[in-house]
Amino acid sequence: MTGGQPPVAEPGKPGPVGPVPPGSGWPGDTATAATPAANDAGEVRALAAAAGTLAELTARQSVCRACPRLVEWREEVARVKRKSSRTEDYWGRPVPGWGDERPRVLIVGLAPAAHGGNRTGRIFTGDRSGDVLFASLYRCGFAAIPTSVSASDTQRLIGARMAAAVRCAPPVNKPSVTERDTCAPWLLAELRLVTAPLGVIVCLGGFAWDAAWTSLRSAGFALPRPKPRFGHGAEVTLAVPAGYGGGELLLLGCYHPSQQNTFTGRVTPAMLDDVFTRARAWADDGRQSTNT
Numbered sequence: 001m002t003g004g005q006p007p008v009a010e011p012g013k014p015g016p017v018g019p020v021p022p023g024s025g026w027p028g029d030t031a032t033a034a035t036p037a038a039n040d041a042g043e044v045r046a047l048a049a050a051a052g053t054l055a056e057l058t059a060r061q062s063v064c065r066a067c068p069r070l071v072e073w074r075e076e077v078a079r080v081k082r083k084s085s086r087t088e089d090y091w092g093r094p095v096p097g098w099g100d101e102r103p104r105v106l107i108v109g110l111a112p113a114a115h116g117g118n119r120t121g122r123i124f125t126g127d128r129s130g131d132v133l134f135a136s137l138y139r140c141g142f143a144a145i146p147t148s149v150s151a152s153d154t155q156r157l158i159g160a161r162m163a164a165a166v167r168c169a170p171p172v173n174k175p176s177v178t179e180r181d182t183c184a185p186w187l188l189a190e191l192r193l194v195t196a197p198l199g200v201i202v203c204l205g206g207f208a209w210d211a212a213w214t215s216l217r218s219a220g221f222a223l224p225r226p227k228p229r230f231g232h233g234a235e236v237t238l239a240v241p242a243g244y245g246g247g248e249l250l251l252l253g254c255y256h257p258s259q260q261n262t263f264t265g266r267v268t269p270a271m272l273d274d275v276f277t278r279a280r281a282w283a284d285d286g287r288q289s290t291n292t
């Protein structure tokens, strides 16, 4: 596989069997055949901690095989595919963090969708949740275009970055506690590499809120007790340790734009816009960092 476009099989015939080999030309793939893959929780910790750059980190994230159940599921989905996508290649690998390398806003989600990120290889890309989310990010100035449909489109995040708390698509969108904990060092390492200019973390849903909290604690942030409850619009202001650039960081809660939440009206485009408008205001003016 070469070039900038995900390959598409002859019309009417099934596409090549997933998952996509590292370094085989998928747009945005930072991994190569030589990228080391973690095979258990200890190796995730070691490889995440030793990553010196975001490119190295995302490459390692994208070839991880530490959670046997999720590896089996993501690859099975990539082989079987859904009917409407049967002529496409599926990514079928962990979906790494994506976006601005010096973001002011980090958006943390739950996990890739089986036929969304697991298909396209880019977080929140190619599914209904992403349709709603990217439209809001575009309205609020964080995305270059209002849609995100494939890793080869022209979408780009502006001053923002996205990461999932669990980077492989889980069956019925429910990772286990062990899988959540195994994946946590990838988020911690991403925080380490992007925190200097960062002003806001937007957590899409309670799972992401908890995951961000765990990573911030591991990073040495002084966190209030008890932990503030997640809610839409919930806010916590945290002092950023000097080693992470100093100043203040805003943790911001937002209901996840899942299909269920958007269909039922639990979260609306206007509610998302409110959160990202708040994030923008804080990122533009709110943080008094000593080292940005």
Ligand code: SF4
Residues within 6 Å of the ligand: 044, 061, 064, 065, 066, 067, 070, 071, 094, 166, 167, 168, 179, 182, 183, 184, 186
């Ligand atoms: S969920 Fe995270 S830790 Fe588990 S295999 Fe995927 S990337 Fe690795």
